[in-house]
Each structure stands twice: as structure tokens, then as C-alpha cells.
Amino acid sequence: MNELWIAVLGASALCFILKLLGYSLPESFLSNPRLQRINVLVPVVLLSALVASQTFTKESQVVIDHRVVGVLVAALALKLRVSFPFMMIVAAISSATVYNLV
Secondary structure, three states, rough: HHHHHHHHHHHHHHHHHHHHHOOOOOOHHHHHHHHHHHHHHHHHHHHHHHHHHHHEEEEEEEOOHHHHHHHHHHHHHHHHOOOOHHHHHHHHHHHHHHHHHH
């Protein structure tokens, strides 16, 4: 067994223990309004971090390329409240156009 398998098994055990501890928390702790507000924001933060890391990095280096244009056009389209499929099409077309021009 090499170090990778030890790390995978250790991380799996840690995740299982954390999940088990989560079930043993009292209801009063989970119904705390502050904790519920934080739990609502966690998916937004994780998705924003994923979009930022996928947009501005390539092979562990920070880059500015055609993907930035696509994300900016998508953000503008969402700000203008266009439909999601139309936003995806416009962002893809703008990103592809910049990719082919540069």
C-alpha cells in the first residue's frame, strides 16, 4: 500500500467521522438562525470559487484569455435578466469569437 492509498483511506475515514458527528448534533444547534444563514451561502461561495478557478487558471498559472470574456458576457446577460439558455449561447459565442480572433 503506497502513500496515495493511505491518504485516500484516511480522508475517507475523516469524512465518515465528520458525517457521523453531524448526525449527533443537537437540534438547537442546527436551528440557529446564524448557522442557517451561513448554510444558505456555502453553495454560492463554492460555485463562485469554482468559476473563478476555472476562468483564471490554466495548469496552475493565472491567465487572462477568452474564458474571461465568456464569463463577463454571461454576467452581463444575467444582470439584464435574459433566460439561462440564451445566456449560455451568447457567452459561448463570445468566448469562441475571441478565441478564434486572438
